[in-house]
Every structure is written in C-alpha cells, then in structure tokens.
Amino acid sequence: MGYSGIECLALLIVLFGSLVQGLLGIGFALLAAPLLYLLEPRYVPGPVLLLGFLLALCMRLGNRQPLAWRRPMPAILARLPGAWCGGLLLAWLSSTWLGLLLGCSVLLATIFSYRWLEVRCTPQNLAIAGFCSGLMGTATSVGGPPMALVYQGRSRVNTRDELAAFFLLTTPVSLLFLLSQGRMPLDYLSATFKLAPGVVAGYGLARCLEGRIDKRSPRQLLLLLSLLAAGGLLTVSLWRLWAKT
Template sequence: MYGFGITTHQFILAFCIAVFGAFGNGLAGFGLALLIGPFLLMINPAFFPGPIILLVGLITTMVMIRERKAVSCSCVKQALGGFIPGTALAALIAARLPEREIALLFGGLIFVAVGMSLVGPAIRPGKKILFSAGVLGGFMGTLSGVSMPPLALALQNRPGPELRGTIACVGFLSVILSTIALALVGRLGIKELQLALCLAPGVVLGYVFSFPVAEYFDKRCTRPAVFLLSSISAVAMIVRYV
C-alpha cells in the first residue's frame, strides 16, 4: 500500500487476521487484541499500536450497542477512574521506548493478560478492585490494545450480559483515552487512522459471521484456543526481537 510501507500481500494477510480475530471475539466475548495484535505487529510495525487500538474501539462499540441494556454504570465509573492514570503512564513509556523494547514489552503484556484470564482467582468487584483493574487495564491497553482481562477478572461473577456490556462500555471509553494519549505523544495520526479504516470492514465481517455460530459453539472452548494462539504468537514475536 503506497505511503504506508505495507505490501499488498501484507495487507491481505492483515485483513484476513482481522476477520478471524473479530470472529473469535464474537464467539468468546472478548479477545480481539489478544488474537490480532501480535500477528499484525509481526506483519508490519505500522499496525502498532494505534490501528490495533482503533480496531478494538470498533468492536467494543458493536458489543456495547448489543448489550447496552445490561451495562453497570457504577462499575463503569469506578473502573474508568483507574484507566486515566494507567493510560497516562503508558503513553509516557510509549513516547520514550524504541520499537524493539516496546515489542518485547508487548509480548510480556500478552502473557500477563493470558495468565490473568486463565487462572485468575474469584474477586469481589469492590471500588478498590475496579479502580486497580482500571489502572492496569489502561496501562496495558494503551501499549497493546489488550485492556479488558483485568476488568473481566474483576467482573467474572456477574451475569453474562452485564459482564459483556460493562466490559465493552469501559473498553470503548478506554480506547478514547488511549487514542487521545497516543495522539498527544505523536504515536497516532492520519496514517494510523487510515490503516484502521482499511481493516475495519474485516472486523465488521468477522463479528457478523460469528452470530450464527455463537448459538451452537461452546464459548468455554473458544477462550482457551484464543489464549493459546495468543501465547504462541507472543513467543514468536519476542524471539524475533531478542
């Protein structure tokens, strides 16, 4: 693609990954950034972090609209209070670290997110827990687009529609914060927006394709597959930059 430093082959591969990632997100409830982030970064660093975060914003918007009646406004407010300092800290780090260090940190954050999602203990979502989940989520989300696992753990005992709707609402707002923060430090501009728009149809297609399958697919089988694939891709990315 002229002006982006991305070949046609790389774009086609990235588009397919966006479709597959959104499809998996539609089945599992979350995980788009976990699935597509490492692969897009390995294809071309131009996709990271701005375009990935914008794509996460797109799918969280769709989920939020779908589950809007079940959103817990109190949980959203408490978690969002932590996203602000977490986002600011991550933006400062992103402005100072070179590509190699950011990539290695990104791979580490993927492992943290996967581990928290798979083995996290039962937690009562009080104010301090939700605020702490917001701080960690804002930090992780700004650097990698992976912001929801901490909040998902905090809300893991809530009913499904409430959990998905609340996570999507916080995710949407956190993307706005991350977008502003990255723009202020020069890591998100017209180029990143254009790249995200080019991949956006793939995200929409993947999410829509998941609707009929989600009714018959056991979601408990999807999450481990997404996290395992994310771990493998994170290993490959770390090995590449070591």
C-alpha cells in the same frame, strides 16, 4: 479499493478477532495485535485500537440493553491514569523491551490465575485491572488480559456486555494519548479504513452464532486467550530484538 496479499491476510485476522470478541466480549486485540504486527508493524498500536473501538461501537449498537457500565466503573476510572503511564512508558522504554516486560507480566498472571489464584470481580480488582489495561492498551494495544483475569468467573453474556462498555468508554483515552505524542499519523487512518470491513463481518458472524454458544463462564477460554496474548507479545518482542542484532 484494492487489497494486497498482506492486507487480505490482515483482513482475515481482524475478522476472526472480531468474531471472538463479539462472542466473549474480549479477544480482539489479544489475537489480532501480535499477528498484525508480524505482518506490518504500523498496524500496532494505532490501527488496532481504532478497530477495537469500532468493534465496541458495533457491539453497543447491536445490544438493545442499557449500557452495562456500573460494574466496570472502577476499571473505567482507573484506566485514565493507566493510559497516562502507558504513554510515559512509550517515551521512556523502547517498544521491544516494553513488549517483553508486559508479555512476561501477562504470562505470570495467567499461570498464577490458572494454577493457584482465583481473581474475583470486586471493585478493587476491577480498579487494578483497569489501570493495567490502560497501561498495556496504550503502549501495545493489548489491554484485554487484566480484564480477562478479573472476569474469568462471570457468565459469558455479562462479560461480553460489560467489557464492551469498558472498551467503548476507555479506548478513546488511549487514542488521545497516542495522538498527543504524535503516534497517530494519517497513514494509520488509511490502514484502519481498509481493515474496518473485517470488524463488521466478524461481529455479524458472531451475531449469527449467538444462540449456539454456551452461556456459562468462559474461564478456560479467557485464560487461554491471555496465554496466547503473552506468547504473542514475547514472540514479537524477541523477534524484534533478534532483528536488531
């Protein structure tokens, strides 16, 4: 199975995104989706969601503790209607305008959270974040920023384990909505299969670095990743608008 130059670069992007999420519990789609889209638009949203699910599965198999689903349960339940709304938005808005809307929303939420607002990890906030994550994840494959904002005050280990459970249990919902709309053609499976080794390698590297990473709250890094995601979405969307003119 040969790899082109673009596919090798995509493999490195997937590896790095998997490494970050393997350490923090979030970050794969935040980093990978905008960069992969710039390389090849067909990587988003289907392959990124499939690879994210594979990574969540690796994290679950590598964790001997019980599945940490109790705290994020409000977010898990709220992602169902969020994914449905994301599917409706895909049919109603062009992906370009949707990317601009979501990018602006994430950017504003991150700035407010960093400067003025501390979002606590309460059931109500988890439900709101889960809904927004379902909407954004289904429409753009980037469903992490809302959850990152809610988990900014939690410890790194708790964040990693609970978000792994969240994405493992909810990503199939977004995939089903995409499948029902005919947005999961067979070439998505081929692209996903070729990039899957990057997920395994990135997670394996994260396991090797586990004891060397600070276990305190990764608030600043999570906010930075959300900011990067917003910038990536806005950049990609503006680039697509410019390309159409």
